[in-house]
Amino acid sequence: MSKANLLDRRKVVKTLLADRKDALVVGGLGATTYDLAAAGDHARNFALWGAMGGAVMIGLGLALAQPKLPVVVITGDGEMLMGMGSLATVGLQKPSNLTIIVLDNECYGETGGQVSHTSGAADLVGVAKACGIRDARTLETMSEIEERPEMSECASCVPRQASNDLCLYLTDLKRQGLAMEDFDPKSAAAMLMGAIFADAMGRDMMPDVYPQPAGSAAHMYSRLLLRAIGVEIGPAKATNKQNKRPKQLSA
Amino acid sequence: MHARADASSEQGANWPEDIFAILQRYDVRQVPYVPDAGHSQLINRVLASSTMRGIPLTTEEEGVALLAGAWAGGQRGVLLMQSSGVGNCINMLSLTQIFRFPFLTLVTMRGEWGEFNPWQVPMGASTQGVFELSGVRVLRATHPGEVKDVMEAAASQAYNACTATAVLLSQRLIGTKVFVK
Numbered sequence: 001m002s003k004a005n006l007l008d009r010r011k012v013v014k015t016l017l018a019d020r021k022d023a024l025v026v027g028g029l030g031a032t033t034y035d036l037a038a039a040g041d042h043a044r045n046f047a048l049w050g051a052m053g054g055a056v057m058i059g060l061g062l063a064l065a066q067p068k069l070p071v072v073v074i075t076g077d078g079e080m081l082m083g084m085g086s087l088a089t090v091g092l093q094k095p096s097n098l099t100i101i102v103l104d105n106e107c108y109g110e111t112g113g114q115v116s117h118t119s120g121a122a123d124l125v126g127v128a129k130a131c132g133i134r135d136a137r138t139l140e141t142m143s144e145i146e147e148r149p150e151m152s153e154c155a156s157c158v159p160r161q162a163s164n165d166l167c168l169y170l171t172d173l174k175r176q177g178l179a180m181e182d183f184d185p186k187s188a189a190a191m192l193m194g195a196i197f198a199d200a201m202g203r204d205m206m207p208d209v210y211p212q213p214a215g216s217a218a219h220m221y222s223r224l225l226l227r228a229i230g231v232e233i234g235p236a237k238a239t240n241k242q243n244k245r246p247k248q249l250s251a
Numbered sequence: 252m253h254a255r256a257d258a259s260s261e262q263g264a265n266w267p268e269d270i271f272a273i274l275q276r277y278d279v280r281q282v283p284y285v286p287d288a289g290h291s292q293l294i295n296r297v298l299a300s301s302t303m304r305g306i307p308l309t310t311e312e313e314g315v316a317l318l319a320g321a322w323a324g325g326q327r328g329v330l331l332m333q334s335s336g337v338g339n340c341i342n343m344l345s346l347t348q349i350f351r352f353p354f355l356t357l358v359t360m361r362g363e364w365g366e367f368n369p370w371q372v373p374m375g376a377s378t379q380g381v382f383e384l385s386g387v388r389v390l391r392a393t394h395p396g397e398v399k400d401v402m403e404a405a406a407s408q409a410y411n412a413c414t415a416t417a418v419l420l421s422q423r424l425i426g427t428k429v430f431v432k
Contacts, residue, residue: 024323024324026320046320046323050342050345050346050349051315051316051319051342051343051345051346051349052342053312053316053343054312054313054315054316054319054343054346055316056316057313057314057316057317057320058316058317058319058320058323059320060306060317060320061281061316061317061318061319061320061321061322061323061324061326061328062320062321062323062324063320063324064281064304064306064321064324064326065280065281065320065321065323065324065325065326066324066325083313083316085308085309085310085313086309086313086316088309089306089307089308089309089313089317092307093306
């Protein structure tokens with residue numbers, strides 16, 4: 001559902017399938033089958049070069065037979081227009097594992113670029129919605145295509161890993177008797193990460209709130225946190241000359 | 252406005268049950284259909300079944316494509332339609348030749364035995380020819396007592412031999428539709 005001049009169809013399909021995992025993919029007649037091939041051959045591709053209007057129904061049959069696997073139909077506006085009734089059939093069955101992607105370039109690219117009905121009148125998103133497919137939308141830019149649900153997993157995996165590493169370190173301090181007995185490592189990790197994140201996000205807008213130089217702020221927050229959980233630490237520029245006790249940390 | 256004349260033979264009342272039992276035995280899971288009075292009893296059995304899924308279509312060709320997808324996903328299916336819908340399937344039937352999936356369709360016939368509606372006659376007269384030209388083998392049941400055997404042969408041919416098969420359930424079998432006030 002995009003204007004051809006805004007999106008590169010090969011790139012769109014490749015991006016959509018980049019992280020396909022177990023997904024079963026049906027390609028419609030005809031250029032979408034080329035897009036599918038260009039994205040890389042795959043044993044779970046079901047490509048059509050005929051049976052025009054049937055792509056969505058093949059996807060539905062697959063989706064109902066394999067309800068635990070994601071099924072993706074990638075087709076064009078011409079093929080979708082020929083099988084428009086199948087949107088009503090899908091709307092009635094409501095399979096939760098079926099995604100239909102229409103590359104709408106408003107023309108029949110295979111036969112000489114004659115304009116299709118979507119160029120002047122038909123609105124396939126509107127048709128899909130009216131057929132009971134509630135989550136129907138138009139994507140017009142690459143950033144929308146890249147903004148997929150699994151991206152939240154990507155976005156959270158780095159902070160989650162950092163938090164886990166920090167918790168392990170703090171728990172280790174407790175185990176070695178370097179910190180107080182009764183603190184919660186998760187809360188401590190949340191405090192430190194929260195402070196560093198807020199500083200990073202806010203220091204340009206509110207220099208008065210975050211006056212420490214960027215190079216030393218994280219170090220200061222870390223020292224404050226260690227002190228809060230009862231770790232005895234030496235001076236910031238730790239030389240340890242004045243402090244002979246063995247159980248010491250330099251943050 | 253429309254009523255159905257009784258089937259000519261009383262012992263035939265159970266033929267839809269015979270079909271249902273055979274479909275069950277062959278573990279048929281997806282049953283796409285465009286409604287037809289002749290199929291109504293079978294459709295009701297399918298919709299009440301816990302193992303089969305009845306899937307209403309907007310046009311018969313959807314059912315051919317659906318069964319191709321179902322088979323790719325490991326499930327058998329059967330398409331229920333009436334003879335006037337066969338013409339809607341022609342191009343989509345190419346899927347049965349390209350993928351050689353086990354295609355089975357049960358077609359209730361109109362436009363033959365005692366038809367009152369002239370609009371049913373052209374497609375009814377060409378139904379068998381359309382299937383054969385499209386590479387689908389045709390079996391026919393005319394009398395209630397033979398439905399079971401014909402159906403058994405068709406299911407075996409479709410599901411075991413992966414040979415696209417249509418069973419024509421004749422208008423004489425399903426009972427001639429009559430027009431009443």
